[in-house]
Amino acid sequence: MQFSPPFLLYLGDASKPLAIKTSRGIADWRPELCLGEYAHPDCSITLGLEKFSPKEAKSKGAKTFVVGLANSGGTISENWIDHIVEAIEQGLDIACGLHEKLVDIPRVHDAAKTHGCQLFDLRHQALNIPIGNGKKRSGKRILTVGTDCSVGKMYSSLSIEREMKKQGFDVSFKATGQSGLLLANNGICIDAVVADFIAGAVELISPDADENHWDIIEGQGSLFNPSFAGVSTGLLHGAQADYLVLCHEAGREDIKDVPGYKVPDLANCIEQNLVIARLTNPKVKLAGISLNCRVVGEKQGRELIKQLEKQFNLPCFDPMLTGSENFVSSLEKTSHE
């Protein structure tokens, strides 16, 4: 399932920043893939990219119209369909990572057929995923785990990948969610896999590799989120990570969207992740902590980062505030211990 850049990022009729987090992830981490943005007249937010209609974008070389929106049901809104069809009529392919499928919408399906465009439904790849086998694989692996959903596991993974490249490591980012898939153009939406195949899917996206190759595997959910911990468990087992990076959002006290559940204590969360990860890699270690300081701000964030470094005696970073240079610099040493 290979779609081509440059992308025209579609923001639909979004009114809240979280609704366009998929587009924002691509614009933040792969600006070189993004030609510009396009939105419904009702859309009240922007990524700050140049605005193009599908026709203008096509004339400037755009190849794929990315439905870069997220919502809880994973549905494609009626409001977006005219624009999706408009993009198809201009000869753009369409990529979408929602639960609802482009191919199931007759107008979209028919227009794509007429204009010879491809529809990429990223959550519905026809993959032949095997059952996880737990066999030790060669190469090195880092998995980001979280105290909760939406704390920064993808941003942390991408920051580590970027910094490792800079420092000369042989490294790949392995996407496990829709935003990651869109920006990496490979991977598997782990949360859309049939339950029996979670670990097998992770084994598939991070196969045997050269001993000096590193896979940075994007985590999902949290062992302490009662909705999604099954996904996180399968990811821990399939990843066989050598190193975990714990991701946390400073200031978050309650588990997102699950009233009555508290974000775990970091030490407890680390220990529980290590216990489960040891089943498939007994040597797994925690290598660092990523603290998302968005809510608490820079000043308090930098203090908290220092405190955590002291408390856990490990590098701590915020992918947006500090970058992961300290973490990656420590990695070479850690991995030779």
Add this chain to the structure above:
Amino acid sequence: MQFSPPFLLYLGDASKPLAIKTSRGIADWRPELCLGEYAHPDCSITLGLEKFSPKEAKSKGAKTFVVGLANSGGTISENWIDHIVEAIEQGLDIACGLHEKLVDIPRVHDAAKTHGCQLFDLRHQALNIPIGNGKKRSGKRILTVGTDCSVGKMYSSLSIEREMKKQGFDVSFKATGQSGLLLANNGICIDAVVADFIAGAVELISPDADENHWDIIEGQGSLFNPSFAGVSTGLLHGAQADYLVLCHEAGREDIKDVPGYKVPDLANCIEQNLVIARLTNPKVKLAGISLNCRVVGEKQGRELIKQLEKQFNLPCFDPMLTGSENFVSSLEKTSHE
């Protein structure tokens, strides 16, 4: 998705006992639903039921032809299709719990249409499963957990259900796998649910109930099986069990079909299950141990059961060898502690 007994259990061309474990589960636990068995001439095993052709079975009142076979790919063999079509031509509905669908086989689909018969693909129910919400539910719940797959979680659950009924409890068996679904005629194949919805599916099949009602929820997989622990984790969180029953097969040392992995120590397995179960029910306890003594035989089995009772100070039973009377008798007391 309601199919009707009596059933004609189809054994296909099976040559190994494990291949007909689905049929055997129904015959062992719901003999009153089973009119008889039917098999391919190549089939070398039997359930010991009366043998009927679909025509004979129909004349004796059979309503549903049950494809009671299990295989690792979950496929419907070419060898079975003549017989499935034969059953449809006699006016029987068909129920099947494999991954492959009856409706996707043109001959089967067309015959069902012509003869007005229903096809029940149990793994492919069009259910609207919500994301798990972790909300405390009323009523009491027991979940069977295992040291591995295929150690006797369904048999233990059904034994407990039967014995609780006998002792006057208000109780329901909640199926989570294909055999359980076929014999209970409700439930959800948890392993076929999309990964994001594991816990939500369990919440759906075991909703709020009267404070004195007990749901006995069939477990799946094991936290120590690296292929399927994600499913087991979601089950633990969705079940919100008040009591766990640990199921183990005496004599099994290696995790089934995953070379290099050992069956865990029982104390460790119990502790790990309790740690995870506590997220959604902090009061969860282990209430008993079910020891499958099939391999070690009766004499050694009874000794091991005694040893475990002493070691853990809890009732231990084998659903086939001893039944669960001792466990259920202790439950009333345990649940008032």
